[in-house]
Amino acid sequence: MLCPDCSFDNIEGMDNCEACGQSLVKFDPSGGELEQTISRHTIGVLCPSAPLTIEPQEPVATAIATMSNHHVGCLLVVDNRGDLVGIFTERDVLNRFSSNRRRLADPVGEFMTDAPMTISDDDSIAYALHAMDLGGYRHLPVVDENNRPTGIISVRDILRFLCVRFAELRTAS
């Protein structure tokens, strides 16, 4: 059992952590399993999908066709250096493009959400949920320290993970 204080891996049932002495009696991992799961696990365990990207000057028609052909809900918009500059999602199609349907040839950059919220592989799932709730997002780009996209996660990825996790917990108990 991992000590929440110093992360020492104690034998199950220990009353006190062998390394730092912190009481483990009142720390009940099974009682807060959801909290444990989403706080301990990082985005990396979700195996973020490889992002589909498009440059901002590409026509919005191309963006919509790409999303449709690949059955995805969003594209990451990157500049010619590969840096993330925006995100174009189904919601942008509905909210920004649907009233301008004649503008199929216009650049997707005019319909994207720029400077999107991003997360990194090391961030916790809890933080990703907070970010989604904060912005009302269903997708979050995963970037490296240079703001280059390395993947994308969706709220569905998190739901899928939690379903698997709960099944594991039921089996274990």
Next chain:
Amino acid sequence: MTTELPVLTAKDFASDQELRWCPRCGDYSILAQFKKMLPTLGIPQENFVVVSGIGCSSRFPYYVDTYGFHSIHGRAPAIASGIKGVRPDLQVWVITGDGDGLSIGGNHLMHAIRRNINLKIILFNNQIYGLTKGQYSPTSPIGKRTKSTPLGSIDNPLSPLSVAIGSEASFVARSVDVDTKHLTAILHRAAHHEGTAFIEVYQDCNVFNSGAFYYASKKGVKEENVVYLEHGKPLIFGANRDKGIRVNEGNRPEVVELGSGISEDDLLFHDEKADEPSLAFLLARMRHPEFPEPVGVFRSVERPVYDLALDAQVNEAIAEQGPGDLETLFSSGDTWTVE
């Protein structure tokens, strides 16, 4: 007859209270280093007091087996000052956060520091209000989107160290929650300082503000973004220790590459004992990404200690006028009876 004092260990300072921090919270690391440091001070366990305000940081006293107060929002420095005033023999630690200490508690913090009361203040800076689920704080950067700043913060953030130095702090330091050896060393130095010791700790809130300090904590990244301060030594950083900080002709710091005509002698040398706080302030203003951020002891100077001076005044007054009686004091002067 002499009584041998027990040799304390970190385990002696572990409490039996239920831990309520989120898993992977940076507070755990700070707690662990704190408990490791306390036994090394040679102070009896009952002579420690930990006083906190309100916030995630402020759950700290529950998890340390010492005397403690989980007090009211922002007032820990005031309560701690009172403790030191009547019991100067106790070692008193104040645990606060960027919200508790710099928002509602800014005033108390400033006065405790400027008085140089012998308190050890640790400010857990996670740039967010964590306990209340993610509102921006006085240290949140401009543009930070949170529950209370959906369009991005338009507040200019405070620098805790700038506030401390501006309040005439005699000991100012910064460390990072996961830099355990460094943090322990800084806590140790603070414990031994005579007067107010102020430590800012970069602390990761992995639920509401994850990654705020990755640049200063992640191995392979922090080497280019952090410069370790050592008294009397030049400011050198970088994975290959090939970069330094010097002050240019405009009296502004600049990052330079060593070699090509620039040697270590051209760099800024740290002086934590400097009488004037200007150097410490200059270092405190160096912010990522423009500069590597300094960690370590920015300033450590001697100043009269308030609680000792207070104690001396009280003793002098007692010597001249006798011990005094509270009941007599209450009934003296202009009094009246309400019937």
